[in-house]
Amino acid sequence: MARVKSKKYTGVYQNKLLNDDISYSINYKDGEGKKNWFSVGKKSEGITEIYAYNKRSEFTNKIRLGEEPPAITRKKKKLIITLDNVANESYELKALHNKNNKLSKRKYEMHVSPALGQKDIKSITVEDIQKLQIQKANGFAPKTVNTIIGELSTVFNHAIDKDIIAINPTSKVKKLKVENARERYLSKIEVNVLIEAIKDDEQAYLFVLLALTTGARVGAIAKLTKRDIDFENKIIKVLDEKNDEKYTAFLYENKLEQLLMIRASKRKLDLPILQENQANLYEQLKDKISKVLNTLFNDGITNPKHRVVIHTLRHTFASHLAINGTPIFIIQKLLNHKDINMTLRYAKLSPDSGRESIERLGF
Numbered sequence: 001m002a003r004v005k006s007k008k009y010t011g012v013y014q015n016k017l018l019n020d021d022i023s024y025s026i027n028y029k030d031g032e033g034k035k036n037w038f039s040v041g042k043k044s045e046g047i048t049e050i051y052a053y054n055k056r057s058e059f060t061n062k063i064r065l066g067e068e069p070p071a072i073t074r075k076k077k078k079l080i081i082t083l084d085n086v087a088n089e090s091y092e093l094k095a096l097h098n099k100n101n102k103l104s105k106r107k108y109e110m111h112v113s114p115a116l117g118q119k120d121i122k123s124i125t126v127e128d129i130q131k132l133q134i135q136k137a138n139g140f141a142p143k144t145v146n147t148i149i150g151e152l153s154t155v156f157n158h159a160i161d162k163d164i165i166a167i168n169p170t171s172k173v174k175k176l177k178v179e180n181a182r183e184r185y186l187s188k189i190e191v192n193v194l195i196e197a198i199k200d201d202e203q204a205y206l207f208v209l210l211a212l213t214t215g216a217r218v219g220a221i222a223k224l225t226k227r228d229i230d231f232e233n234k235i236i237k238v239l240d241e242k243n244d245e246k247y248t249a250f251l252y253e254n255k256l257e258q259l260l261m262i263r264a265s266k267r268k269l270d271l272p273i274l275q276e277n278q279a280n281l282y283e284q285l286k287d288k289i290s291k292v293l294n295t296l297f298n299d300g301i302t303n304p305k306h307r308v309v310i311h312t313l314r315h316t317f318a319s320h321l322a323i324n325g326t327p328i329f330i331i332q333k334l335l336n337h338k339d340i341n342m343t344l345r346y347a348k349l350s351p352d353s354g355r356e357s358i359e360r361l362g363f
Contacts, residue, residue: 009053017042024049026056031063081164083124083155084117090158103219103241104151111136111148112155121159126172133173141304142176149173184305184312185319190297197292202259203274204292207285208313209256214238214249215317215335218310222282224273226264231257240336247336286310322349 003025006012015023022043030036040055041047091105115132116124129152136145153170160168186194191212198204210221216238228237234251251257263273275281289310297308314335321331328350332343 006049006053009049009056011056012049012052014049024052026052026059028056028059028063031066080120081122081159082118083121084113086121086159086162086164087113087117087155089162090155093158100242100244102244104154107148108151108155112152116152121156122165124169126169129170129173133176137176141178141309143178146175146178149175184308185316186297186308186312188320191316193296194292197296198289201288203276203285204288206256206259206263206274207289209253210236211310211313212317213251213253213256215314216249217241217314218286219282222272222274222285225270226267226273227269229260229264229273231261231264238336243336243338245336247333249334318343318346319349322346323351325351 003013003015006014011026011028013025013027015025017023024040024043024047025037026040027035027037038055038059040052087105087108091101091108094101094104112132115135116128119128129149132152133145133149136148140148149170153168156165156168156170159165194208195205198208207221210216210224211218214221214236216224219241220239223239224236228239228246229251230236231251234257236249236251237246238249239246251260260273267273272281274285293308293310293312301307318331318335321334322328328340328343328347331346332340335343337343
């Protein structure tokens with residue numbers, strides 16, 4: 001049954017329910033002159049027309065004084081669905097079907113949640129997202145920033161699927177242009193400079209040697225445990241978080257092997273081998289190494305593709321393999337690249353231009 005206007009009280013309406021109960025509601029104009037409806041309650045709950053009318057008078061008096069009625073404030077709080085709420089539900093649903101779910105969730109928690117996580121998802125604007133994009137662009141490569149906004153977009157899409165919102169605001173945010181030019185890598189002289197600078201900090205020293213001799217990413221090295229290192233066969237099982245699998249790297253540097261063996265003898269099987277205190281190891285390593293790299297190699301350099309970052313150590317590993325004539329498919333295997341096109345960027349560094357292969361034809 002449709003609302004029926006009270007004959008005695010302005011702005012009060014009643015609605016007869018199927019169980020012969022009656023619900024009372026009121027309408028009023030807010031501070032901007034917009035008409036609003038508010039459900040007061042049912043007759044079976046003790047609500048009467050005069051009570052509903054008094055509630056409306058309370059609302060209009062508050063609005064006249066420039067205040068928001070407490071009942072409306074409480075109702076708004078109940079209706080707020082934060083971005084974090086939606087994100088948690090989204091990642092929980094994908095946990096069984098998406099191999100990259102843990103990595104994706106960590107990116108969201110690190111980069112998106114601190115800025116927007118507690119906001120009502122319906123209130124997040126294009127301007128909010130652009131602000132986040134600008135903030136992240138000051139410290140991260142364009143490709144990384146696009147990935148962060150992509151994670152946010154995934155959460156909004158989940159909200160659309162659940163009929164929480166109608167439009168994904170990230171669709172109106174332009175992606176940053178990604179430079180596909182060859183990434184910066186360190187020369188052998190620069191590698192020696194870096195090692196000399198961190199040789200007295202065992203944690204940093206071990207991290208740099210592991211990165212340069214295995215090509216492993218920061219997150220993978222941070223998770224290395226005693227269980228992952230086979231000293232007898234000189235191999236390390238490295239976690240590829242992107243593909244949620246482990247691949248084989250090789251342990252050949254004597255000083256690195258000796259230091260790892262000493263650490264392993266004092267570690268439990270599943271404790272990260274580089275862990276030294278209660279701090280987040282991933283963040284600790286990233287912060288420590290980034291400061292050293294900035295001091296040694298980035299003074300006055302503003303172009304992102306010429307800056308040395310922590311990921312440069314992985315590119316240095318692959319670049320020197322190519323320079324030393326390592327076949328591109330071997331480099332692909334050592335980097336655990338699923339797509340050969342990701343590895344082909346290093347092909348131009350190979351000393352074999354093709355002349356030697358042609359000469360061997362013998363025609």
